[in-house]
Amino acid sequence: MLQNLLNLDYMYFLTGLLLIVISIYTCMDKNNPARYTTALFWTLFGLTFMAPIVHLPNFIVGIFLIVMAVLSGGKMVRLGSYKEPTPHEREKEAERRGNSLFMPILIIPIVTFVVAQFTKLGALVGLALASIAAIIVAMIMLREGFSGTMEESRRLVDSISTAATLPQLLAALGAVFNAAGVGTVVAGLISSVIPVNIPLATLIAYFLGMSIFTIIMGNAFAAFAVITTGIGIPLVVQMHSADPAILGVLGMLAGYCGTLVTPMAANFNIVPVALLNMKDTFGVIKKQIPVAVLMWISILIFGYIVLF
Numbered sequence: 255m256l257q258n259l260l261n262l263d264y265m266y267f268l269t270g271l272l273l274i275v276i277s278i279y280t281c282m283d284k285n286n287p288a289r290y291t292t293a294l295f296w297t298l299f300g301l302t303f304m305a306p307i308v309h310l311p312n313f314i315v316g317i318f319l320i321v322m323a324v325l326s327g328g329k330m331v332r333l334g335s336y337k338e339p340t341p342h343e344r345e346k347e348a349e350r351r352g353n354s355l356f357m358p359i360l361i362i363p364i365v366t367f368v369v370a371q372f373t374k375l376g377a378l379v380g381l382a383l384a385s386i387a388a389i390i391v392a393m394i395m396l397r398e399g400f401s402g403t404m405e406e407s408r409r410l411v412d413s414i415s416t417a418a419t420l421p422q423l424l425a426a427l428g429a430v431f432n433a434a435g436v437g438t439v440v441a442g443l444i445s446s447v448i449p450v451n452i453p454l455a456t457l458i459a460y461f462l463g464m465s466i467f468t469i470i471m472g473n474a475f476a477a478f479a480v481i482t483t484g485i486g487i488p489l490v491v492q493m494h495s496a497d498p499a500i501l502g503v504l505g506m507l508a509g510y511c512g513t514l515v516t517p518m519a520a521n522f523n524i525v526p527v528a529l530l531n532m533k534d535t536f537g538v539i540k541k542q543i544p545v546a547v548l549m550w551i552s553i554l555i556f557g558y559i560v561l562f
Contacts, residue, residue: 260375265382266303273300276408286334295325296411299419319423326416336409337402351395358392413528424473424518432479440484453496453562456489461554464505465512472518474509481505496561504557507549514546515539 277293277300286292298318301308305315325331339347348355362384369380393403411418440463448455463485467477486505490496513519516539523538534540 260379260383262376262378263306265379267307268382268386270300270303272407273297273303273411275404276411279404279408280334280412283334286332288330288332289334291325291330292332292334292412295322295331295416298322302422322416322419331416333412333415334408336412337405338409354395357395358388361388361391414525415528417524417528420472420518424471424476427471427476429476429479431476432483436480436484438484440480444485444489450489450493453490453494454558456485456494457496457557457561458554460485460490460501460505461508461550461557464509465550468509468512469516469518472513472516474506474513477509477512478502478506481509490561494562500560501557504553504561507553511546511550511553514542514549 273296277297280286280289280293280296283289298321301310302315302318304310362381365384365387366377366380369375369383370377373380375383389403392398393400398406444450444459444463448459450456460481463481464474464477467481468474471477482502482505486501487498490501491498513522517524517536523542524535526532526538527535532538
């Protein structure tokens with residue numbers, strides 16, 4: 255019975271349940287000028303996670319996404335009021351607890367690694383279990399009850415706002431692009447403008463395509479299916495006999511270079527700005543641009559040496 259519950263669908267179900275609980279707390283926040291529409295947004299988003307378990311038809315989920323887009327576009331998802339400690343109280347608590355505050359954070363990678371390495375549950379299920387363990391440890395350490403934990407969860411979710419939906423939407427967009435045959439079109443366009451008989455030229459096209467599509471889509475996983483199908487396999491692997499395993503790894507790294515410089519990768523580049531209250535919206539990206547450029551050049555050089 256326990257083995258059946260420890261699968262990815264149920265982990266997503268718990269994620270959706272958390273969002274619905276947050277929605278209930280949002281409804282009770284009288285200082286939020288759009289509390290009901292904000293709660294509706296997070297409820298619908300939560301239901302999309304729960305869809306496999308509660309058997310929601312794809313058509314209904316599509317309607318949810320349209321309603322969420324209307325709520326977001328109409329600026330009907332707003333920040334509320336939260337029971338936050340003052341900066342002085344935070345500093346005092348941090349001094350008192352010291353490095354023990356890092357314990358819940360360290361639990362996440364440790365438990366994830368153990369579950370992924372020594373069980374058949376997989377890394378994603380391990381990450382979900384690790385997050386639950388970290389929350390429980392944090393609640394015990396800080397002596398916070400369920401209500402306080404949910405209030406803080408609501409504050410974080412509201413701070414991220416609608417950008418929290420981007421990873422799922424962009425991954426879905428990548429699947430749509432791949433199903434629509436965008437990769438084939440891209441291969442045709444690339445073949446017409448680069449000398450495909452030169453290995454370095456095809457490698458540059460593949461890595462550049464991974465970076466550019468990731469910048470556009472905000473997700474290297476979404477770009478991977480399109481660019482690898484269109485450029486990597488036909489032009490680099492089949493035409494020049496490159497090792498597909500090595501090419502795939504390096505291609506993902508090239509895509510991550512795009513992740514470092516795009517606001518579309520909201521969970522990496524925009525969310526930290528909101529959580530850290532940074533004044534410069536693109537502050538994170540500006541710091542990462544030199545790293546991304548150097549990394550991309552290094553990947554290209556290494557790839558050319560190893561693959562050809």
